[in-house]
Structure formats: C-alpha cells, structure tokens
Amino acid sequence: MGVWLRPLGYLAAIAAVFVVAPFALDQLVVCHEREDFSWILNLPEVFAGVLGIAVTVVAIIVELAANRYTPRITELFFKARINSFVMSFFVISCVQCIWVAFQTSDVLRYKPVVGTHVALGSVTLSLLLLLPYFVFVFDFLNPQNVIRRLRQHVVDEITEVRGATDDLDESKIEVIEGIEQLADVALNAIENKDKSISMHSVDALRDLTFDYLTRKDGLPTAWFDVTEPIQRNPDFVSMTRDAHDDLRARRLWLEMKVLRQYQMLYGEALNKTRDINYLIAINTRLLGERVMVEGDREAHRLVVKFFNTFLRNTINARDQRTAYNVLNQYRLLAEWTLRGGETERVAEIANYFKYYGQLAFNLGLPFILETVAYDLCALNELAYDLGVPGKDAILAVFLEVDKEAEEGHEHEASLRGVRKAQVKLATYYLVKGATDLARVVWRDMSKELPSRLASIKEELRQIRSKEFWEVIDRGANFDYLEPARREKLEEFFGWFDDSPEGKRTTP
Numbered sequence: 386m387g388v389w390l391r392p393l394g395y396l397a398a399i400a401a402v403f404v405v406a407p408f409a410l411d412q413l414v415v416c417h418e419r420e421d422f423s424w425i426l427n428l429p430e431v432f433a434g435v436l437g438i439a440v441t442v443v444a445i446i447v448e449l450a451a452n453r454y455t456p457r458i459t460e461l462f463f464k465a466r467i468n469s470f471v472m473s474f475f476v477i478s479c480v481q482c483i484w485v486a487f488q489t490s491d492v493l494r495y496k497p498v499v500g501t502h503v504a505l506g507s508v509t510l511s512l513l514l515l516l517p518y519f520v521f522v523f524d525f526l527n528p529q530n531v532i533r534r535l536r537q538h539v540v541d542e543i544t545e546v547r548g549a550t551d552d553l554d555e556s557k558i559e560v561i562e563g564i565e566q567l568a569d570v571a572l573n574a575i576e577n578k579d580k581s582i583s584m585h586s587v588d589a590l591r592d593l594t595f596d597y598l599t600r601k602d603g604l605p606t607a608w609f610d611v612t613e614p615i616q617r618n619p620d621f622v623s624m625t626r627d628a629h630d631d632l633r634a635r636r637l638w639l640e641m642k643v644l645r646q647y648q649m650l651y652g653e654a655l656n657k658t659r660d661i662n663y664l665i666a667i668n669t670r671l672l673g674e675r676v677m678v679e680g681d682r683e684a685h686r687l688v689v690k691f692f693n694t695f696l697r698n699t700i701n702a703r704d705q706r707t708a709y710n711v712l713n714q715y716r717l718l719a720e721w722t723l724r725g726g727e728t729e730r731v732a733e734i735a736n737y738f739k740y741y742g743q744l745a746f747n748l749g750l751p752f753i754l755e756t757v758a759y760d761l762c763a764l765n766e767l768a769y770d771l772g773v774p775g776k777d778a779i780l781a782v783f784l785e786v787d788k789e790a791e792e793g794h795e796h797e798a799s800l801r802g803v804r805k806a807q808v809k810l811a812t813y814y815l816v817k818g819a820t821d822l823a824r825v826v827w828r829d830m831s832k833e834l835p836s837r838l839a840s841i842k843e844e845l846r847q848i849r850s851k852e853f854w855e856v857i858d859r860g861a862n863f864d865y866l867e868p869a870r871r872e873k874l875e876e877f878f879g880w881f882d883d884s885p886e887g888k889r890t891t892p
Contacts, residue, residue: 478507539563568646591668666714728775755802812870
C-alpha cells in the first residue's frame with residue numbers, strides 16, 4: 386500500500402502549497418474588488434488536455450517497449466527522476482488551475498491575481514516542457530539505453546553488496562533478475578530479427594561480468610553461498626546438492642548464470658542468426674582470457690565446459706558454418722591459455738577438439754573434422770614456438786585426429802584435409818630445424834598410399850594465395866604455405882621415397 390500512498394501524500398502536500406500560497410498572497414496584498422475572471426474557467430480544460438496527451442503517449446510507448454523487450458522497462462521508467470518530476474509538475478499544476486478557477490466563482494469574492502499568474506505560468510511551462518519530455522521518453526526507451534541501464538543496475542547492486550553483513554538474498558535476486566532481463570532483451574530481439582539490439586545485449590552481459598570480476602575479491606563470503614533464491618532459479622533448480630556445493634566452493638554461481646544465458650541464446654540463434662553465435666563465442670573466449678589474467682583456474686575450466694557445450698549443440702544442429710567460427714574462438718582461447726603456461730589444460734582442450742571433430746565426422750559433418758585439424762596444427766606451431774614442455778602430448782593428439790575416421794573412405798576429401806594439415810605442421814618443423822618432430826609426423830603417415838601422398842603434395846604446392854578466393858570469416862586459406870615451407874615439401878615427401886614403406890606399389 387505504501388507504494389502508492391507515499392507518492393499521493395507528497396503530491397497532495399505540494400499541491401496544497403501551490404494552492405494555499407497564492408491564495409494567501411491574494412488575501413494579504415491584492416485588493417478584493419470583483420472583476421471578470423471568467424476566462425480562467427477554460428484553463429483547467431486546457432491543462433487537462435495537455436496532461437491527457439502526455440499520459441496517453443507515454444503509456445502507449447512504454448507498454449509497447451515493455452512488450453517488445455522486457456517488462457523491466459516500465460519499472461525503470463517510472464523510477465527515473467526526470468519522469469517523476471515532469472509528471473508530478475503536470476498533475477500539481479492541473480490541480481492548482483482547478484482551484485484558481487474555483488476562486489473566480491461566486492463562492493469567493495476577490496480577484497485571484499497571484500493565483501492567475503501562477504496558473505498561466507504553469508500552463509506555459511507545461512506546454513514548453515511537452516516536446517522536450519517526449520524527446521526524453523523516446524531517448525529513455527531507446528533499446529541500447531535500456532540495456533545500459535539494466536546492466537548498470539546490476540553492477541550497482543553488486544557494488545552495494547561489498548562490505549555488507551546482512552542477508553544478501555534480496556541482492557542476489559536483483560542481480561539474477563537483471564541478468565535474465567538482459568538475456569530476455571536479446572532473446573526477443575533475435576525473434577524480431579533486431580540483430581543490433583541482440584548483439585548489444587550479449588555484449589552487455591559480457592561487460593557486466595567483467596565489472597563483476599573487478600569487484601569479486603571484495604565481496605563477502607556469504608555472497609558466494611548458493612542459497613535458496615539461487616537454488617530455485619530455473620538455471621540451478623535441476624542441479625544436485627553436490628553441484629550447488631561445488632559452485633559455492635568455486636565461487637562461480639554468477640559466472641554460471643551468465644554463461645547459462647549465453648547457452649540459451651546460442652541455441653536459439655543456431656541456423657538462424659549466426660552472428661549471435663559468433664559473438665557469444667567471442668565473448669566467452671574474452672571471459673576465459675580475463676579469468677586467466679585474474680588467476681581463476683576454476684572459472685577458466687567453466688568457460689572450457691561451455692565451449693564444449695556450444696560445439697555439441699552446433700554439431701547436433703548440423704551447423705557447420707557456426708562450428709567453423711566457434712572452433713576459431715576456442716583455438717584462440719587455447720593459445721592464450723598456452724601462453725599462460727597452462728600446458729596440461731591445453732592438452733585437455735586439444736583432446737576435446739579431437740573428440741568433437743570425430744563426432745562430427747561420424748555424424749556426416751566432415752568439414753568440422755578438417756577445421757579441427759587445421760586449428761590443432763596452429764596450436765602445435767605455437768606450442769613449438771613457446772617451447773612448452775608438453776608440446777609432444779599436443780602433437781600426439783593431433784596425429785590421432787583421423788584415426789577413427791580412417792576405417793571408412795566415404796569422406797575422402799576431408800580425410801585428405803587432415804593429412805594436409807599434418808603435412809603443413811611437418812613443413813613448419815623443418816623450417817624451424819626440428820627434424821625429429823617432422824619425422825614423427827612422417828612415421829604417422831608412412832602407411833599412406835603413394836598416389837594419395839603425391840596428390841596431397843601437388844595440391845599444397847599449387848596454392849599460392851594466402852587469402853581464400855571467397856569471402857569467409859577467417860579470411861585465411863587453410864592450404865596455403867609460405868614459400869619457405871613450400872620448399873620443404875620436397876624434403877618431407879622425399880622421405881617416403883627413401884623408405885621401404887614408400888616403395889610399395891599402389892594396389
């Protein structure tokens with residue numbers, strides 16, 4: 386009840402001041418001679434018309450925006466101080482005009498000079514305010530401004546938690562609802578094909594998480610407890626008690642919440658709005674890099690899990706183009722992780738690459754396996770450049786990528802693509818003087834048919850353009866070799882001619 390009684394009391398008090406003060410001045414200062422003030426009786430009608438226009442326009446626009454994006458718009462709008470001031474001024478001025486009109490009647494016999502001037506001033510100012518107020522309303526309801534306010538509301542709520550000792554459940558509810566509302570804006574925008582708005586919402590979730598990470602160390606321990614409001618949330622309700630305890634111990638419930646929203650949006654955009662899938666992958670990779678800088682290994686592990694989830698969803702949806710771009714972001718995260726000295730983690734990621742590549746191949750999506758091979762090739766090159774101690778383990782995973790797929794030959798082109806990627810890596814090792822590692826690749830390929838080896842060699846030698854001849858997201862040509870590496874093709878393939886295996890005949 387206090388939600389409407391308190392504003393009513395404030396408005397009534399201010400309106401009383403605006404009515405009584407001019408009346409008192411008229412009584413004390415102005416002569417009480419009766420004059421014709423009947424014209425002022427029309428003033429309340431004019432003011433009521435202005436107020437009706439303002440309320441009608443605002444109500445329609447706010448309702449449309451709330452239905453299109455998120456119901457939280459209504460709450461944010463009516464909490465805005467400018468909106469409260471302008472609407473209150475309209476209402477109070479209308480009440481004052483009504484009382485001035487009443488004072489001109491036969492009931493009271495004095496001329497309301499002060500009240501009339503106040504009423505005229507109020508009507509004039511209200512008419513002048515009307516257009517700027519509409520500009521404010523449209524600017525406030527601009528989707529990008531709404532997204533910014535939603536994000537800032539969550540950040541402010543998290544900031545207020547720092548140093549708090551009271552029950553934090555209400556703050557957690559506010560934060561969860563704010564995250565969900567940003568995701569709802571993105572989801573509705575995807576359904577309405579508003580790509581720019583949906584992308585802005587996805588970025589807002591990323592920025593919100595980054596702001597949270599800068600404040601995370603200063604939050605009280607109670608903030609990380611997975612209490613009842615979190616447990617009842619749809620993203621957590623199906624989890625076991627052990628999973629809740631694990632999130633509390635790892636202090637990850639908010640990161641989990643944001644990534645869950647990304648997962649929902651990712652699934653909604655598959656095969657429809659691929660740019661959203663790419664942006665989610667980019668932002669997830671940026672989050673993984675950020676938590677690596679913060680030294681949060683558990684959060685990084687969570688990011689890797691969601692990348693695996695994205696790949697699983699993409700393969701199930703048979704969306705090879707999206708997989709092509711998501712794998713690129715996943716590889717960039719692995720490279721960042723490798724530079725951070727987490728070699729074992731990168732070896733795990735390499736195994737995930739192999740697993741999902743083989744899974745896609747077995748489901749009839751051979752291009753994904755080929756993409757995995759080239760990404761693992763790039764990862765092995767970086768591992769060698771950095772001189773990490775676990776580079777042999779990453780190489781071993783790379784050479785096993787096509788093992789399960791070799792039993793069938795219905796996707797020969799993609800299996801050749803895997804071999805091309807392995808040859809590329811061998812030429813890289815030869816340029817760097819790592820002949821022993823190139824020999825490892827050679828031994829893995831030693832049982833290949835000579836005709837197949839010859840065609841692979843010729844195809845790699847013919848590619849002279851670094852950029853692909855079509856517009857693609859990565860821009861690079863997988864099969865391109867720099868001149869120095871191209872020259873090493875003869876040396877590498879010469880090993881097959883010199884070996885007993887290389888002298889066998891083609892059946």
